[in-house]
Amino acid sequence: MPSLSAVPPSAPSSRDSVVAALRTAGCVFAEDEAEMILATARTPAETAALVERRVAGLPLELVVGWAEFRGLRISVAPGVFVPRRRTEFLVEQALRQAPGAAVVVDLCCGSGAVGAALAAALGRVELHAADIDPAAVRCARGNVAGVGGQVHQGDLFEALPGALRGRVGILAANVPYVPSDEIGLLPQEARDHEPFVALDGGTDGLDVLRRVAAEAPHWLAPGGCVLVETSRHQAPTAVEILERNGLTARPAVSEELCAHVVTGVRP
Structure with missing residues (x-):
């Protein structure tokens, strides 16, 4: 994936800008990933930080710290297998x-x-x-x-x-x-x-x-x-x-x- 420097310098915080940043980085399910990031971040600055980590290639679940599994929000952490x-x-x-x-x-x-x-x-x-x-x-x-x-x-x-x-x-x-x-x-x-x-x-x-x-x-x-x-x-x-x-x-x-x-x- 390209670095965030490939994305316009304004910090992505709106849904459209987050989707655009993720799509530019090659994320196939950019819309779904944007929803998870926006549901997790509490501020525009935190949104930008999460997008940067995802664009750098970190798995989405590790970016947001959780994975959905049968309707449950399961916490995940670096070095732990992400539930499929x-x-x-x-x-x-x-x-x-x-x-x-x-x-x-x-x-x-x-x-x-x-x-x-x-x-x-x-x-x-x-x-x-x-x-x-x-x-x-x-x-x-x-x-x-x-x-x-x-x-x-x-x-x-x-x-x-x-x-x-x-x-x-x-x-x-x-x-x-x-x-x-x-x-x-x-x-x-x-x-x-x-x-x-x-x-x-x-x-x-x-x-x-x-x-x-x-x-x-x-x-x-x-x-x-x-x-x-x-x-x-x-x-x-x-x-x-x-x-x-x-x-x-x-x-x-x-x-x-x-x-x-x-x-x-x-x-």
Whole structure:
């Protein structure tokens, strides 16, 4: 993206001038981005500062400090994976499979968006979120505090309280699933501004999923489900991995969101 010096020197504060600055910088959804910036900034000077950061190439969500996810405003921070709209499909599949879940775990939680959305939809639930990254844990704590969620730091299930074994109704595990040699093909915003640990899924992208699948049956309640996001070509293998670990698995796809989710249910 060009620097803000390519934009007329008057500070962009009106909607039209913000849209023009963003469009000049190459932002495809300039109108939508302008609305988010103007809804966040409190003064014209702050608007100009936010536009400058966006024009310099910082992801919009990090510019404004939040991302919308299933109608919630989820706080995000530098170094934390930004929730994607396609992951709303994982939440929808979880609610469809276990509408009465009382215990929810958001594993590899990042910002905690999935857990917060599930708790908001289900009402009174016991919510636990976990991530290996300290920055993600700090961010998630702020996002799930309002629904009484607890956030733990550690490597997958090692982070969780042992008392959860056999009690989890929904285990949302939005694990990294990009094959290691394809990370360089990701959009620049992801490569430059999101943590490598939240992207890299190993040689075929399914290494972390395999670890989750091996342990999930011990943590799920009878009838409980684990849900993972994959790519289109990974979905059949993901189904096989879950089934090899004793779960009944099915894939689901949202063409609208370009989202692929595999659900495994404990018999």
